[in-house]
Amino acid sequence: MRTQVTHPHHHHATRAAQALTVARRHLDDAVARETADRRDEARIVAAASSLQAWRPIPGPTGRGGHGDPAGRTVVDFLEPEVRDGQLGRLAGRTTATLTWLAGALALPTAGDPLPALAAAVPTLRPSTARHLARWLDEADQQIRDRLALDDDGTPIPGLRCPRCARRQLTAHTTGPRPTWTVTCTPTCLCVGPDCPCTMPTRVVDVAHIWGPDHPLTARSVSAA
Ligand SMILES: [Zn+2]
Ligand SMILES: [Zn+2]
Numbered sequence: 001m002r003t004q005v006t007h008p009h010h011h012h013a014t015r016a017a018q019a020l021t022v023a024r025r026h027l028d029d030a031v032a033r034e035t036a037d038r039r040d041e042a043r044i045v046a047a048a049s050s051l052q053a054w055r056p057i058p059g060p061t062g063r064g065g066h067g068d069p070a071g072r073t074v075v076d077f078l079e080p081e082v083r084d085g086q087l088g089r090l091a092g093r094t095t096a097t098l099t100w101l102a103g104a105l106a107l108p109t110a111g112d113p114l115p116a117l118a119a120a121v122p123t124l125r126p127s128t129a130r131h132l133a134r135w136l137d138e139a140d141q142q143i144r145d146r147l148a149l150d151d152d153g154t155p156i157p158g159l160r161c162p163r164c165a166r167r168q169l170t171a172h173t174t175g176p177r178p179t180w181t182v183t184c185t186p187t188c189l190c191v192g193p194d195c196p197c198t199m200p201t202r203v204v205d206v207a208h209i210w211g212p213d214h215p216l217t218a219r220s221v222s223a224a
């Protein structure tokens with residue numbers, strides 16, 4: 001049976017991992033476009049320099065025509081080297097951070113570290129989950145800032161927050177059902193055991209977040 005995780009730090013880490021999963025998917029697409037552009041550019045530069053190097057032999061003897069087909073063949077066969085652009089370097093830095101986090105948590109680091117980190121969240125201590133959520137949120141924000149992506153989540157204007165009563169709840173449902181969460185605004189903080197938020201585990205000063213098994217999450221999805 002799945003261990004029921006009800007701690008808000010775990011929910012935040014799960015939310016952050018799913019958001020970053022989507023952000024990295026967008027980044028991968030952007031890197032592919034960037035690499036294709038840079039390859040085209042490098043080919044044009046290579047073709048231009050090969051054209052400059054071409055020295056036709058003037059004269060009516062007919063020997064002058066040899067250079068042209070040879071030049072084209074060189075351009076076709078020598079694929080220019082394409083280095084990572086800004087987005088490629090951002091993707092590399094993000095993966096390096098995730099690999100480092102997986103290593104720090106003694107997770108298997110073969111393959112992509114993000115799914116391993118996401119899967120490990122329920123096994124972490126709440127304080128560790130809190131740190132992990134911060135790292136993941138920061139990586140997510142860097143990518144979204146760079147690509148001008150909206151923040152993760154779908155607004156649910158139909159429901160009020162049980163704590164602050166504002167209609168500013170957001171559903172985070174891009175991952176599998178057990179990863180779904182609902183959040184209020186980052187400034188709507190829990191006041192602890194007496195908080196009316198109905199979170200099963202109420203921790204002072206944590207931004208409100210309701211997990212996949214909470215009725216509010218089920219209602220939010222149907223109200224979205
Ligand atoms: Zn609220
Ligand atoms: Zn609360």
